[in-house]
Amino acid sequence: MQRKLLLLPILLLLLAEASAQSNLSVDYIMRDPKWMGTFPSSPKWSDDSKQIYFQYNLNADPADSLYKIELANPAQISKVHWTEEKSLSKPQSTFNSDYSLRIYRKDNSILMDDQKKKASATLFDWFEPVSNLSFLADENRIAFSSGGNIYVFDRTTKSINKVTNISTGSKPAGGDTAKDAKTGFVETENLALLGVVRERKEAQDKSKAYRESIRENAGEFTYYTGGKNLSNLQLSPDEKFATFSIFTPATNKNTAVPNYVDASGYTEDLNTRSKVGNSPSKIEIGIYDLTRDTVYFVSVTDLPGIKDLPDYVKDYPEKTWEEKERSVTLSSPVFSPDGKHAIIQARSFDNKDRWITEVNLETGELKTLDRQRDEAWVGGPGVGGGFGGGTLGWLPDNQHIYFQSEESGYSHLYLLNVTTGVKKALTSGKFEVFSPFLSKDKKSWYLTTSEVDPGERHFYRMPVLGGAMEKLTSMTGNNDVTLSPDEKKLAIIYSYSNIPAELYLQDNKVGTKAQKLTAGQSEEFKAYNWRDPQLVKFAAQDGAQVPARLYLPEASKKNGAAVIFVHGAGYLQNVHKWWSSYFREYMFHNLLTDLGYTVLDIDYRASAGYGRDWRTGIYRHMGGKDLSDQVDGAKFLLAEHGVTPGKIGIYGGSYGGFITLMALFNHGDVFTSGAALRSVTDWAHYNHGYTANILNTPEEDPIAYRRSSPIYFAEGLQGNLLIAHGMVDVNVHFQDVVRLSQRLIELGKDNWEMAVYPVEDHGFVEPSSWTDEYKRILKLFNSTLLDKE
Structure with a gap:
């Protein structure tokens, strides 16, 4: 009897091990994704x-x-x-105001479709490439750019007129260079000897002089760019002004990434990005006054706060900070429909200010209509980037502009009257607005929002001047809508947490049911019961409620171990009710859960979808609240879900790899093991556009870089670390982990290993690479987090 009792624990252990199995394997889920089926994307209507x-x-x-x-x-x-x-394919397709006519270029012809008559006609043929095709305020007239100048085609007279005279050369010096040049001996002798030649030469000179006199008397004006290339050349709808951009790129040193497996058999250097701390590129907006024949440039000198210093200067009392005009990036002017007004979006190069301004077209002076200041950095859905973009335009009344702003803490849609300065929020609340656009009759807005839940996206209609929003979609998850040209139907790419994208069709009416048009999942993919992870929240140490996806194993399989996944990109949402772009990781989490692991996937501070404060929660300290959210997630698992202390692992790629390094270097008491994939190890070596927003620049704010970069904390490594990186990564360079590995060697650390992938960039492509990487991750967790018997 005693022998049977002794054998019972061993039998129970064997039964537990046998039950902790999965129909999935790393080899199985990391195959070419085609095994999952085919899923629709990029819908468009006829x-x-x-x-x-x-x-x-x-x-x-x-x-x-x-x-x-x-x-x-x-x-x-x-x-x-x-x-x-x-x-x-109809490139450069442009509609008139009521969408009844469309113009576009095809081969060497400019064509126009009459949408109502279902007819197409060639307007004219042209011999050079054409850009910026547009209807003018008088819709019988069409503007286009070609050869660095603007032309106007009149549909009534069928005439084409060149309205600008721009040359990329330099302005000629005063006088006739040919006439002023000293005549050589041979030419002088030849003209003296040969009378007919002399007479022809004199006739040529007189003809040239006459032509010059006609040109000068006609007052013909030429703007010389001095070798600079213009872009974004456009004509105001009232045909009184043309505007253009001159882009002068900064000269910054780029990083070479060696490609050791180039097809040539030689090591070839890939010329990639520079590092954070770039000198700013320069954008100038020129105005060509067609009435006065003159060109002048937009001035930013009078922008309010143009010399404001950032708050962080207080951390450097020993440094003298000069108040000077900050570098500013300007978007191309956006004209009102009648052409009498134009707005320009201006951004400071440090991205702490965004000004929406009205430009005085006769002087180039800017009048600020709206200023958004953020001591962290200006951003959010629809707010746009450093070179413009985002939601910005005019209503047809020529008085109201629309734009998005995080003024309230969440990105919402606003109207502003350029005459009175009155601003009105069209949407409000603790949710965000995405991709608003006007209906064709300009009476309604269509927009996507997260009003129902941060983890859902729905499509709405709203009156143009504001009012109640009508919710048009009803399926729980993500509804990515493409509206039909007649605005009667919705094509919806819909997905749910455990259901990949499919195409649906719905009437453009409230309360109508969507019809499923595709069914792309393979039978093999459908054979497994993919989990619908729980959406939970846990308390962070500062009181914030942190959203997460939770995968719980069956009680009989639970092994007391847990894995925390850290999504990449920083500003990205992965806690939601739709099919994740991290689908391989999602399948891996199903495998881990089958094996008895508890898995937590956190939308830590800096993730998208939760407003301005969440977005900027890492300002000047990456590895601050974003890292403490992982630690608090681990505590949540220990307290609420029976996870055993000492049996928690963490992994992630890119930003997730960075957090994994910070976790193992700073919280070895919480995390036993971690896999850092394609990770940033020193933010001073990452790109400018992303990093400078969050940490400023290393020259101006070294404190932020010192406390945010894992390489400075490597001595804290206690647990087991796997580093994995592609060798031709042109985003996070392989150099990052090479420098870190040398630091770990010098520190005498022996509890780490590195896997390198010679043919992979930042995002892996080859199934063999994905398989190898995730086998190593699974081996790491199985060998360090599970009990050994």
Whole structure:
């Protein structure tokens, strides 16, 4: 009897080990994603709203192709022949104000489609490339740019007139260079000897002088750029002004990334980005006054706060800070429909200020309409980047502009009257607005928001001057809508947490049900019961409620170990109710849960989807609240979900790899093991556009870089570390982990290993690389977090 009792624990252990199995394996889930099926993307409508075109792959082709569904027979999905696909391509397509006419270039012709008559006609042929095709305020007239100048085609007279005279050369010096040049001996002798030659030469000189006198008397004006190339050349709708941009790139040293496996057999250097701390590029906005024949430039000198110093200067009392005009990036002017007004978005190079301004077209002076100041950095959905972009435009009344701002703490849609200065929030609340656009009749807004829940996206309609929003979609998850040209139908790319994207069709009415058009999951993929992770919140040490995805194993399989996943990109949302872009990691989490692990996937501070304060929670300290959120997540697992102390691992790629390093270097008492994939190890070596927003620059704010870079904390490594990195990573350079590995060697650390992937960039491509990497991650966790018997 005693012997049987002794054997019982061993039997129970063997049974537990046998039950902790999975139908999944790393080899299985990390194959080419085609095994999962085919999933639609990039939907677009035919002009008549009778067909939906989308990228798909029903025939196991090497890549997705264009497919279509006829609304008359929605059950039939057919591949688009290349001839039809070519006919659909209408580059530089531009509509008039009521969308009844469309103009575009095809080969050497400019064509116009009459949408109502279903007719197409060639307006004219042109001999050079054309850009910026646009209807003017008088819609019988069409402007276009070609050869560095603007032309106008009149549909009534069929005439084409050149309205600007711009030369990329330098302005000639005063006088006739040919006439003023000293005549050589041979030419002088020849003219003296040969009378006919002399007479012809004199006639040529007189003819040239006459032509010059006519030109001068006519007052013809030429603007010389002095060798600088212009871009964004456009004509105001009232045809009184042209504007253009001159971009002068900064000269910054780039980093060379060696490619050791180039097809040539030689090591070839890839010329990649520079490091943070760039000198700013310069953008100038020129105004060409067509009435006064003169060119002048927009001035930013009078922007309010242009010389403001950032708050962080107080941390450097020993340094003298000069108040000077900050470098500013300007967007191209956006004209009102009648052309009488224009707005320009200006951003300080340090991205702490965004000004929306009205430009005085006769002087180039800017009048500030709205200033958004953020001592961290200006950002958020629809707010745009350093070179413009985002939500910005005019209502047809020529008085109201619209834009998005985080003024309230969340990105919302605003109207502003340029005459009165009155600003009105069209949306409000603790949610965000995405991709708003006007209906064709300009009476309504269409917009996507997270009003229902931060983890859901729905499509709405709202009156143009504000009012109640009508929720048009109803499926829980992500509803990515493409509106039909006649605005009667919605094409929806819909997905849920455990259901990849499919294409749906719905009437553009409240309360109507969406019809599923595709079913792309393979039978093999559907054979596994993919988990719908729980969306939970836990308390952070500062009182914030942190959102997370939680994967819980069956009680019989639970092994007391946990893995925390850290998503990449920093500003990205992964705690939501739709199919994740991290689908491989999602499948890996299902595998881990099958094996008895508890898995937590956190939208830590700096993640997208939760407003300004969450977005900027890492300002001047990456590895601060974003790291403490991981620690608090671990405490949540210990307290609420029966996880055993000492059995918690952590992993992630890119920003997630950075956090993994900081976790193992600073919290070895919490995290036993970690896998840092393609990780930043020293923020002074990352790019400018991302890093300078968060940490300023290493020259101006070294404190922020010193406390944010893992390489400075490597001596704290206690647990077990796996480093994995692609050797041709042009985003986070392989140099990052080379420098860190040398530091670990010098510190005498022996509890780490590094796996390198010679053919991989930042985002892995080869299934063999994914498989190798995740086998190593699983081996790390199994060997260090599970009990040894």
